[in-house]
Amino acid sequence: MSFSSCIYSGFVTHRRFKPKRHFFSYKTFSLLIDLNEVENLEKKIKFFSYNKFNILSFYNVDHGPRDGSCLVKWTKKILAESKIDIGSGTIKLLCFPRIFGYVFNPLSIFYCYDKNLQLKAVLYEVKNTFNEQHTYVFPTSPSSNLILHKCDKKFYVSPFIEMKTFYNFRLLKPEKILNVFIKQGDDGGTLLTACQVGKKIEMSSKNLFLQFLIHPLMSFKVILAIHFEAFRLWSKGIKHVK
Numbered sequence: 449m450s451f452s453s454c455i456y457s458g459f460v461t462h463r464r465f466k467p468k469r470h471f472f473s474y475k476t477f478s479l480l481i482d483l484n485e486v487e488n489l490e491k492k493i494k495f496f497s498y499n500k501f502n503i504l505s506f507y508n509v510d511h512g513p514r515d516g517s518c519l520v521k522w523t524k525k526i527l528a529e530s531k532i533d534i535g536s537g538t539i540k541l542l543c544f545p546r547i548f549g550y551v552f553n554p555l556s557i558f559y560c561y562d563k564n565l566q567l568k569a570v571l572y573e574v575k576n577t578f579n580e581q582h583t584y585v586f587p588t589s590p591s592s593n594l595i596l597h598k599c600d601k602k603f604y605v606s607p608f609i610e611m612k613t614f615y616n617f618r619l620l621k622p623e624k625i626l627n628v629f630i631k632q633g634d635d636g637g638t639l640l641t642a643c644q645v646g647k648k649i650e651m652s653s654k655n656l657f658l659q660f661l662i663h664p665l666m667s668f669k670v671i672l673a674i675h676f677e678a679f680r681l682w683s684k685g686i687k688h689v690k
């Protein structure tokens with residue numbers, strides 16, 4: 449059985465430009481999950497579960513309203529509030545899976561398609577380490593493979609960046625490759641850039657288990673890396689922002 453869902457294997461990089469330069473990069477794999485077929489993924493992949501503990505798993509409670517309710521209904525409600533209608537279309541969610549029951553997703557992206565498989569909207573779900581999140585909602589142009597969005601920062605993320613900044617999002621539609629590029633800046637120029645790139649891999653038990661073997665503790669690595677890099681920034685004397 450072939451799935452609309454897939455795996456993207458690649459890496460994430462962060463580059464800070466001021467007040468001091470800082471850089472890090474780490475290898476990751478992400479899942480692009482068609483929310484209409486997540487139950488079938490559980491049935492076909494024995495070490496993957498939906499809303500239940502397993503080696504790899506996906507939980508509704510990690511996204512959207514964070515109450516475990518249906519993510520498709522929640523997404524369509526959020527779209528309707530922004531006057532975006534995808535009808536009976538498909539919603540795909542780019543995220544890290546839980547590994548042994550744990551995950552932290554700094555950024556998850558909802559790709560919202562209409563019934564003709566045209567991308568109509570993108571939701572950027574941003575989380576911080578205080579278990580808070582904010583979702584930025586944007587319509588897209590179905591005629592372009594390149595997605596460009598810009599908005600003011602509305603949510604506290606890094607303890608080393610002031611609130612009065614803005615984001616530039618630049619994405620390619622997720623197909624054979626994944627390319628997500630985010631630039632954060634202020635009136636004085638670029639503060640940092642973050643990029644996630646990956647190569648598409650067919651969703652199967654073999655391919656998913658191989659990614660797990662390559663990145664066995666990835667979800668723990670992500671949160672540890674965030675705190676380690678924060679310590680490095682603090683040690684460089686960068687001002688802490690409450």
